[in-house]
Amino acid sequence: MIKTILSSFTIFIVYSASFAATQHYTLAFRNDPATSVVIGWSGDNGTIHYGLADFGTNYNSYPFSHVSDRTGGAHNITRHFARLTGLNPNAIYYFVIQDDAGQTSQRFYFRTLSDDVDDPVSFISGGDTRDGFSLFGIYTENCPSGDCLEKRRDGNKLVAKIRPDFIAFTGDYVMNQITSNTQNEWTTWLNDWQLTITQDGRMFPVTFSRGNHEDMFDVHEMFDIPFDEYYSLTINGGLLRLYMLNSELNACNDIGQLNWLTNDLQLNTGTATDPCWKFATYHVPTLAIGKDGDLAQDQMDCWVPLFEQYKIRLVMESDSHSTKWTYPCQGNQSADDFEIASPEDGVVYIGEGQWGAPHRDIHYTGANAKPFVRNAGTFDNFFFIRVTKTETTIQCVKFENVNGVFSILDDELGTGLPSNAVLWNPSNGNQVVITNPIDDSSLQEYSDLTTKVYPTVIDDKVTIEFGNTVDNATIEIYNSLGKICYSKNIENAKDHTLLLEGLCKGVGLIYIKLPSDVVESHRVIIRD
Ligand SMILES: [Fe+2]
Known part of the structure; x- marks a missing residue:
């Protein structure tokens, strides 16, 4: 009798492991590691349920959810990816994946990196x-x-x-x-x-x-x-x-x-x-x-x-x-x-x-x-x-x-x-x-900059002040991967306002080339 129960139990475990609806969990950085992460998995498509408090596998209790952004894969393996953004820096996030068939994964967690250069x-x-x-x-x-x-x-x-x-x-x-x-x-x-x-x-x-x-x-x-x-x-x-x-x-x-x-x-x-x-x-x-x-x-x-x-x-x-x-x-x-x-x-x-x-x-x-x-x-x-x-x-x-x-x-x-x-x-x-x-002294101090950028957390538009009227300046915006996502030449202006709706989302650099060959940069966050 005991033997029968044990062997049924073994079969059940093997069966569940072989037919897990989601599996092969991975995390990747592809954007700002303080505020974003990519959750990857194989198997069925699904939704991430996540938050700062641990609710175990009670997916309904998590305050945030995010459906997969992309399905990829290679060599006959299907991979799903949820790109979480807007996370708090240096924070622990708990998550589960609920697949489209209704099964919930185990509860995982990760820590975002810091946004403070003083942290190791x-x-x-x-x-x-x-x-x-x-x-x-x-x-x-x-x-x-x-x-x-x-x-x-x-x-x-x-x-x-x-x-x-x-x-x-x-x-x-x-x-x-x-x-x-x-x-x-x-x-x-x-x-x-x-x-x-x-x-x-x-x-x-x-x-x-x-x-x-x-x-x-x-x-x-x-x-x-x-x-x-x-x-x-x-x-x-x-x-x-x-x-x-x-x-x-x-x-x-x-x-x-x-x-x-x-x-x-x-x-x-x-x-x-x-x-x-x-x-x-x-x-x-x-x-x-x-x-x-x-x-x-x-x-x-x-x-x-x-x-x-x-x-x-x-x-x-x-x-x-x-x-x-x-x-x-x-x-x-x-x-x-x-x-x-x-x-x-x-x-x-x-x-x-x-x-x-x-x-x-x-x-x-x-x-x-x-x-x-x-x-x-x-x-x-x-x-x-x-x-x-x-x-x-x-x-x-x-x-x-x-x-x-x-x-x-x-x-x-x-x-x-x-x-x-x-x-x-x-x-x-x-x-x-x-x-x-x-040598810290070789770095430009913020107070030395002649240009100003505001706001630094951008919803849709950003204003750049050149300090004085400039004959010619170039504004370039680079995303967090260092890739250019916006470029504009400005003539004869003291300031300029850019509309960035839908462009350059995430952490980026605004790079301003002034006529005197001076180049100044400002780090900004462009919100979705
Ligand atoms: Fe190799």
């Missing part, structure tokens, strides 16, 4: 979660445990214990080869990602980047990042400007990405709204330390000079399935290598993607070791990065003793690692610290 932020950076290449079921690549997916799952479990504010994922999710069952690989990846959700239902937003194993638009279709698959975000109201670059586009020849990147860096340099830090993430390393030690000449020629000119301090790479962190360095004269640079001028590069993917050897060793590489190694890991106004601290967390690692228990922004997380600990130290060299 902590995030995980890593990529390369794909399995080894399997030929007739025999792995031909080096997965230490025989199955790379077990290591990827260890990394995902560590995410739930570390409780980062967000994750910067640097590409290569699954194999997606001609011999692959790509639908199955993605389904497994999305299932495994659920291990990043804490036992009490906290989810962590991700900035997703594209790797070389993704087809064009895969990452857009799976997670709802912008269509171009390159974008930038301002973290904590200007503490950090984070650039997600698409290394599958040629860094020099893809004029769209290069112009956007150049322009966005210019807009965020030397103005009153300048972020304290700028970091970049992308998949293929500019100079790989692992695998074949390849140089991406296009990136060396067209991205590295921009990183150095505009003071990007940290670059996160992936792809070669090995691990490195460098000293602050710069491209050499012949643009075919890096050399050590001063902390004020150099860029720290970390990577290169070992979130479970098959291990590869370090290419440059012994007499060929690169002097600018501080340490290199081969083991499963991701990086944990904590940023304050004055300091960025980088630690490398090994996927070891995962079940024994303590869980962080609070949801505050900018917390540190669990005390017994296993860190990479080379002889020259288990962390890299970058001190912010930005």
Whole structure:
């Protein structure tokens, strides 16, 4: 009798799990992380019910609801996306998804980032979660445990214990080869990602980047990042400007990405709204330390000079399935290598993607070791990065003793690692610290600006005062991704009022070019 009851119960559990109406939950940042997030899921379409108080799965009790904004997907997987906007900064939101068949998901929650540059932020950076290449079921690549997916799952479990504010994922999710069952690989990846959700239902937003194993638009279709698959975000109201670059586009020849990147860096340099830090993430390393030690000449020629000119301090790479962190360095004269640079001028590069993917050897060793590489190694890991106004601290967390690692228990922004997380600990130290060299005196103070913009929270129109009558001025408005959404030339005016109905929604920059070649910028919020 007892046996019969138990087996019926088992069948019921299996049945419910297999036919969940919604599943594969993800969160993505594609706009201001203080006020918006994208909730993604697979399965039936549905409605998000959410609010600042926890009503468990009583969906009717939540004060806000939001139907999905978009249905996408790839490789025969259907994905739905609800883009929540207008959220409070640094706040916990609880939510459930009620699908069209009437089933309600478990109750999840997330924390929005801050809008205050004085608040710290902590995030995980890593990529390369794909399995080894399997030929007739025999792995031909080096997965230490025989199955790379077990290591990827260890990394995902560590995410739930570390409780980062967000994750910067640097590409290569699954194999997606001609011999692959790509639908199955993605389904497994999305299932495994659920291990990043804490036992009490906290989810962590991700900035997703594209790797070389993704087809064009895969990452857009799976997670709802912008269509171009390159974008930038301002973290904590200007503490950090984070650039997600698409290394599958040629860094020099893809004029769209290069112009956007150049322009966005210019807009965020030397103005009153300048972020304290700028970091970049992308998949293929500019100079790989692992695998074949390849140089991406296009990136060396067209991205590295921009990183150095505009003071990007940290670059996160992936792809070669090995691990490195460098000293602050710069491209050499012949643009075919890096050399050590001063902390004020150099860029720290970390990577290169070992979130479970098959291990590869370090290419440059012994007499060929690169002097600018501080340490290199081969083991499963991701990086944990904590940023304050004055300091960025980088630690490398090994996927070891995962079940024994303590869980962080609070949801505050900018917390540190669990005390017994296993860190990479080379002889020259288990962390890299970058001190912010930005000289505050070089920044324009608000009081120095000759132009005024009001209101700064815009419903439909905004007035720009030039201070004096100007012969010629250009007004440009950029959205939070750094993309231009409005441009107008003004002649012979002391002020000008713009009607912005339906344009440039969200957090943006108004950029004013005056005749004297002076450029001033104002950060604004344009409401729906
Ligand atoms: Fe790759």
